[in-house]
Amino acid sequence: MRGESTGALERAVAAFRAGEPVLVHDADDREGETDLLYPASAVTPATxxxxxxxxxxxxxxxxxxTVADRFDLPFLHEAVDHPANDHTDLGYDAHPSFSLTVNHRDGFTGVTDDDRALxxxxxxxxSADADYGVDAFADEFRTPGHVHLLRGAPGLLDERRGHTELGLALAEAAGVAPAVAGCEMLDDETGGALSTADAEAYARRYDLPFVEGAALIRALE
Known part of the structure; x- marks a missing residue:
């Protein structure tokens, strides 16, 4: 690990260990978006x-x-037979990471802050319980629901460098449960992705770590 990359990673790892958020920008030549990421096990209604x-x-x-396989969660594009299921024009990636959508069975509609946090x-x-399999998953969760599940690439950053893999690699480096919650940051005025400069300003305003995907990848090599 080197210089600036080391410092950025150390601060991000410390935040994740404390259950705090980290802002991660993937790359200008990819989605060009910043995601607000949390370790999933630390999510509350306020989150x-x-x-x-x-x-x-x-x-x-x-x-x-490995966890998605244990829960028998498919890539949605491999499970859906519909003519709209065509991703050959996806300019920034080979295929989407989407799997099922789920609600916890103890929630009500599933969309409230309390329900989605649960x-x-x-x-x-x-995710951290190796004995928890698909039957336990089906007893506790139902699909469809209001939380979108994403599957990480098997090789994580060696195979794909999206926010899914960047967040999961950060969780692994922090030694927290292998699941990440997140959301893309949008600009209220333009409706587009929040600019990198504005995302960095948000991070400074709330004293949160901001990490470039490239720096995170270099630091974890």
Whole structure:
């Protein structure tokens, strides 16, 4: 690990260990977006409120391939037989990471801050339990629901360098449960992705770590 990359990673790792958020920008030549990421096991209703108010994009929970396989979660594009399921024009990636959408069965509609926090937090907690399999998952969660599950590439950053893999690699480096919650940060005025400069300003305003994907990748090599 080197210089600036080391410092950025150390601060991000410390934040994740404390259950605090980290802002991660993937790359200008990829999506060019900054995601607000949390360790899933630390998510509370206040976390969900921050994600939807300060992030504004899609609230998701990402799981590594080993955990997704244990829960028998497919890539959605491999499970859906429909003519709209065509991603050959996806300019920034080979295929999407989306899997099922889920709600926790103890919630009500599944969309409230309380309900989504319960769903995401439990996903984080059970992700670390090697004995928790698909039957237990089906007893506790239902699909469809209001939390989008994303599957990480099996090789993580060696195979794909999206926010899913960047967040999961950060969780692994921090030694927390292998599940990450996040949301893309959008600009309220333009409706587009929040600029990198504005994302960095947000991070400074709330004293949160901001990490460039490239720096994170270099630091973890």
């Amino acid at each position: 969900v409120a921050r994600l939807r108010n300060d992030g504004g994009g899609l609230i998701f929970a990402a799981l590594p391939a 769903t995401i937090r439990r996903l984080g907690e059970v």
